[in-house]
Amino acid sequence: MKKLLIVEDEEALCLLYKEELSREGYDVTTVHDTEQALEMLGRESFDLIVTDIRMPGRDGVELITEIMGLRKDIPIIINTAYQSYREDFMTWAADAYVVKSSSLDELKSKIKELLS
Amino acid sequence: MLLSIISQSFFQPFSIEDNLLVILTALTSGSGVGFNRAMLFRTSGEVLKGELWLGPKSAEEANSIWEVLSTPGIGYVEIIEHNRALLSRQADSLSKRLKPLVYSLDREPLSIPALAAAKREVVWVKDARSEPSVDKTFLDVVGVDEWLCVPLFSGEEVLGEVVLDNAITRRPIEHKDVKLASLCGLMAGNYMYATMLHKKLVDMERMAALGEMAMFVIHQLRNPLAAIGGFTDQLVNFPNDEVRTRRNLDIIREEIKRLEDVLFKLTPFLKMDMRKPISFELPPVVQAVLQGPNIQAKRESIPIEVEIEDRLPEILGDPTYVGEALRNLLDNALEATEKGGRVSVRAGRQEKKWVILCIQDTGKGLPESVKDKLFDPFFSTKDRGMGVGLFYVKRVMDAYGGRIEVESELGKGTLFRLFFRSREEKGENP
Numbered sequence: 001m002k003k004l005l006i007v008e009d010e011e012a013l014c015l016l017y018k019e020e021l022s023r024e025g026y027d028v029t030t031v032h033d034t035e036q037a038l039e040m041l042g043r044e045s046f047d048l049i050v051t052d053i054r055m056p057g058r059d060g061v062e063l064i065t066e067i068m069g070l071r072k073d074i075p076i077i078i079n080t081a082y083q084s085y086r087e088d089f090m091t092w093a094a095d096a097y098v099v100k101s102s103s104l105d106e107l108k109s110k111i112k113e114l115l116s
Numbered sequence: 117m118l119l120s121i122i123s124q125s126f127f128q129p130f131s132i133e134d135n136l137l138v139i140l141t142a143l144t145s146g147s148g149v150g151f152n153r154a155m156l157f158r159t160s161g162e163v164l165k166g167e168l169w170l171g172p173k174s175a176e177e178a179n180s181i182w183e184v185l186s187t188p189g190i191g192y193v194e195i196i197e198h199n200r201a202l203l204s205r206q207a208d209s210l211s212k213r214l215k216p217l218v219y220s221l222d223r224e225p226l227s228i229p230a231l232a233a234a235k236r237e238v239v240w241v242k243d244a245r246s247e248p249s250v251d252k253t254f255l256d257v258v259g260v261d262e263w264l265c266v267p268l269f270s271g272e273e274v275l276g277e278v279v280l281d282n283a284i285t286r287r288p289i290e291h292k293d294v295k296l297a298s299l300c301g302l303m304a305g306n307y308m309y310a311t312m313l314h315k316k317l318v319d320m321e322r323m324a325a326l327g328e329m330a331m332f333v334i335h336q337l338r339n340p341l342a343a344i345g346g347f348t349d350q351l352v353n354f355p356n357d358e359v360r361t362r363r364n365l366d367i368i369r370e371e372i373k374r375l376e377d378v379l380f381k382l383t384p385f386l387k388m389d390m391r392k393p394i395s396f397e398l399p400p401v402v403q404a405v406l407q408g409p410n411i412q413a414k415r416e417s418i419p420i421e422v423e424i425e426d427r428l429p430e431i432l433g434d435p436t437y438v439g440e441a442l443r444n445l446l447d448n449a450l451e452a453t454e455k456g457g458r459v460s461v462r463a464g465r466q467e468k469k470w471v472i473l474c475i476q477d478t479g480k481g482l483p484e485s486v487k488d489k490l491f492d493p494f495f496s497t498k499d500r501g502m503g504v505g506l507f508y509v510k511r512v513m514d515a516y517g518g519r520i521e522v523e524s525e526l527g528k529g530t531l532f533r534l535f536f537r538s539r540e541e542k543g544e545n546p
Contacts, residue, residue: 012347013342083334101341
């Protein structure tokens with residue numbers, strides 16, 4: 001079973017992603033911020049990371065930088081409410097950029113694509 | 117006198133139109149350069165357009181105007197008022213004749229008056245009727261043979277032109293008049309340019325702030341929408357799972373409330389337009405805020421001590437905004453304070469100039485790292501804060517010449533001091 005790490009500070013969205021992606025057949029772990037994500041990455045291995053950008057404390061861009069520093073080759077999907085970060089070149093290091101919307105279809109298909 | 121009036125005008129909070137009017141006045145007042153009439157053209161794109169024409173229509177009118185303007189000790193404000201009145205009286209005469217005049221600045225051959233502005237040089241016309249480059253319509257409007265065209269510019273930027281004449285006294289223009297008028301033109305040109313740049317800058321800042329805000333609002337709306345959409349899809353996909361249905365409906369309700377909350381909190385912030393300050397008493401505003409339902413409810417668990425000095429002078433500002441600012445600060449203070457803690461509101465005066473309102477709590481205090489960002493828009497220490505509260509407070513204080521200070525220690529509490537300008541300081545009260 002492929003393991004996903006979801007970094008999202010919104011409680012309700014964490015619940016939604018966990019339920020919906022588990023139903024798609026993934027093993028889903030959710031954390032609320034960059035610190036928790038790095039701690040989790042140090043402890044376990046994951047097949048894919050989905051992260052928000054604007055979060056309290058260190059943001060998603062810093063998380064991506066840290067992960068690159070760890071030289072772990074894990075695909076990363078940025079999942080955010082902001083379209084504008086697409087222009088931020090640090091986000092180019094991510095493998096996909098999904099703007100949050102009322103449908104999860106795009107996020108689901110990007111995950112499937114990157115794990116195939 | 118003349119130059120001091122002009123340079124004064126640059127530092128006054130009047131509009132550019134008022135200030136240009138002062139410059140025209142300086143050029144036409146008896147104690148200034150002493151021209152009889154001054155007309156102002158301003159550039160708009162590549163054309164020069166007639167805008168204002170200041171001067172008496174007849175010798176009788178001239179005498180009464182010059183008398184007023186040569187009153188000893190007459191100041192900037194009086195001149196502005198006098199000229200506003202004069203212009204509104206002659207709205208149907210001089211300026212009306214000038215307004216239809218429009219001249220191209222880049223189409224050859226250049227005619228007078230456009231020549232001076234286009235070449236950025238003073239043009240002295242001594243015998244208009246024998247000067248072929250004078251525009252005939254202009255000659256008819258001016259009705260005299262001698263005048264002076266002074267360009268208004270700064271560097272390469274042409275901003276307008278002033279045309280001066282002595283239609284009433286028929287006194288010939290002298291070299292020293294030309295020199296002084298040129299100097300005035302230079303000052304006025306640079307002043308207009310600086311005003312234009314300033315306006316551009318303010319517009320740019322406003323746009324940047326607007327962009328930042330739009331970004332923030334989009335984020336605030338998209339998160340709840342993503343949750344509402346996702347949980348609604350689940351309702352459709354699992355119509356028979358009652359427990360899940362109940363839970364999802366609760367989440368959806370909660371997220372909708374959040375959307376409303378975003379709109380509710382943004383409204384006062386968006387519609388804030390700063391009116392002229394009025395002077396008012398602070399204590400009734402403080403009392404009204406303390407009686408507000410929101411504060412009343414929280415007061416039951418955390419007491420608010422109130423201490424207001426007797427006979428405080430009135431303060432300058434807008435009572436509605438000041439009340440809203442105080443409510444924001446009290447809300448924060450009550451939220452930061454645990455049961456058993458205290459919030460206090462004190463008001464007193466400091467010297468003659470200030471009335472100070474302090475809001476202090478014994479709450480958790482602010483970490484050093486957030487103090488710098490505290491008043492930035494969209495910065496919040498709360499999980500679901502919008503970051504508009506303290507920004508709003510600061511805007512209210514700045515708008516009326518006041519200021520806000522904060523002192524805070526982790527674990528001990530926070531103190532906000534609001535400095536309001538007192539009315540006495542402005543000398544409106546004995």
